[in-house]
Amino acid sequence: MTTPLTGRFAAACLAVTTACALTTACGGGTGTGPTSTAQSGAVLRFAYTAFPSTLDPHKASTAWDELYILPVYDRLVTITPTGQIAPMIAESWTVDKQKATFTIRGGATFHDGTALDAEAVRANLDRAMNDQASTAKPLLKMITSVRAEAGKVTIEFTGSEADLLNALAHRGGALVSPRAFTKADLDRAPVGSGPYQVTGYRRDDRVTYQPFAGYYDKSAQRLKGLEMTFVNEDDTRLNGLRSGQYDATLIRPEQVGAARDAGLQINEFLTGLVYQLNINSSRSKFADKRVRQALNYAVDRRAIADELLLNSCQPTVQPAPQGHWAHEPSLDTAYAYDPDKAKKLLAEAGVPDGFSFTALVFNNAAFVQLAEALQDGFTAVGVEMKLRPMSADQSIDLYQNKGEADALVSQIGAAGTDPRLVTQQNYLKDGLNNPGDLTVPEIEKLAERAATADRAVQQENYREIVKLVADAAYNVPICNRKLFFATNDKVKDFDKLLTGYDDIRVVGMS
Known part of the structure; x- marks a missing residue:
């Protein structure tokens, strides 16, 4: 069946x-x-x-x-x-x-x-x-x-x-x-x-x-x-495919033209993966919602998507992409780039001169470059984000499992038939990607109701959840990622x- x-x-x-x-x-x-x-x-x-x-x-x-x-x-x-x-x-x-x-x-x-x-x-x-x-x-x-x-x-x-x-x-x-x-x-x-x-x-x-x-x-x-x-090196992977050392590889958007010129097959698709700065709300200044909101306003998502990622990423502040039943249209214009508003929120939070924190980042060119783009936006509003590159499994272990990191430049995946797994892992206490155990009582209530509801009620509940998540600024989502494979x-x-x-x-x- x-x-x-x-x-x-x-x-x-x-x-x-x-x-x-x-x-x-x-x-x-x-x-x-x-x-x-x-x-x-x-x-x-x-x-x-x-x-x-x-x-x-x-x-x-x-x-x-x-x-x-x-x-x-x-x-x-x-x-x-x-x-x-x-x-x-x-x-x-x-x-x-x-x-x-x-x-x-x-x-x-x-x-x-x-x-x-x-x-x-x-x-x-x-x-x-x-x-x-x-x-x-x-x-x-x-x-x-x-x-x-x-x-x-x-x-x-x-x-x-x-x-x-x-x-x-x-x-x-x-x-x-x-x-x-x-x-x-x-x-x-x-x-x-x-x-x-x-x-x-x-x-x-x-x-x-x-x-x-x-x-x-x-x-x-x-x-x-x-x-x-x-x-780990993008050019090494593509060159290995071109020389016959490999049969297939993941490539960066800027490599698509060279791969096509080499006669390789290109496969691409828009995913439910979201590039994101994950924030540990129990560290640095992140317990204050206004600080987390300020970081969201300091990010120019459209510029990152267009200039750094060559239009291969759709700007977003929520997990589910446009077209998914859990996507909330009212958030499509949320957290528009506004460095002045970011500075105002930081001042209201008691850090008018900014602050410093350290973000782990996968030691892969794509994530390092993304982190550097975020770094530029934060610097413009007085916030210093230090970068600590390391392997993906080490960084996730430190951030998720041990809770010993301020932040992590990473990506999350929206669940296929139901974003409940995203809610559980990102926005509820004891969630793998919520090491600070940030909680919003109304989100907990909505998640519990959605667990026993039919699809129409689930849709209503989850759209309310993502609006609450955006207001609480759990993290700093950037864009829905497109992936390219060459074979x-x-x-x-x-x-x-x-x-x-x-x-x-x-x-x-x-």
Whole structure:
């Protein structure tokens, strides 16, 4: 059975997954892989801009960890290129009010030979929801109970069926071999049941995969192997693709012309990813809403989008892009560039001469240049933002997990069918991206009501939430990002990855 999502933004707003669905094929850990069972193609070599923090799906901390994780791990359900929920380990399911019953596929096994049965699914959901170190807890908050019996898993939940299925299709629903739960090197030697398993892992360098010989769906293994190389320099990635060292890579907007001139295929799409300065409200001067608002007025979003990002980013102050059902039109003109107003707010907050804070930034050219543009805007209103570049996983660990940073220049992803995950992770207490535990009581009430409401009420509630979020100035959103990928002519069906599909199974090589 399939359940439709919400049109083209069901895909676009799954961009954290989709944006590098190709790269998911090229993640990995250590292990002994079987002889390839792929029926066609060659090894897909992908150069990407970040390395995962972990390959344990329930403990991931960066947006792109899932990109490396999904080829290794089946979930109960998956997402098709047309944006529909479809069977995976669950062959079928029924929903009766707030109870979903999944019939588990027979004969599936994990890479270590452990049977993938109903009890294994139950144990995984329990781990994801209750393990002390789990970062997947917010993704599965709608689940209230799980039980397994007679080849079926029954999940009781709040909210909509679409919310539940979307959550189960991603890393919160990824299935790890129960025998590997306490495996010391699970973070780099993953043990799943997916179409590919890891054969090599070199930290901050590359990860490799081969097809899993025991996989039940051979049509999902269109590649003989997957190799992902971490290459931080933009020109190095593009030159590697042009020379034949790589088959595909993520490129910057200013590189599109050169890539086309080199005869490469260009794939582009507007995502639900938002470039953003994330603010820790418990540090520096950020407890005062007026200071956070001042930073928002100090940013010339249109100039950044047009001049720095070459019209590849739509200015915004909210997570959901234009066209998404949760987008609030009244915010399209919010926080227009106004340095005088920023200075006035700073004076009202008791810092007329400004202040200084330190922002972590991914040591990648795109994010560093974005940070420098923000820096210029803040300097103009008397605020000094010092930059501390470091790897993405280190910066997110310091900001999100440890709460030891003032701010982080990063990006967030709007959830596909429902922005509830964005609300939970960004605007509620204990949210991963809310280390200062900034809370607005009315947002908490609206989020709670939306968890049990129908779509029309959800829309009304979430639009109210984003207006409250904008007024509270939790962070400094900048723009909805467009992504560009370049591939050689050996890569097949790449365009399907840009419509919402969540792993590598649609990609082939000639």
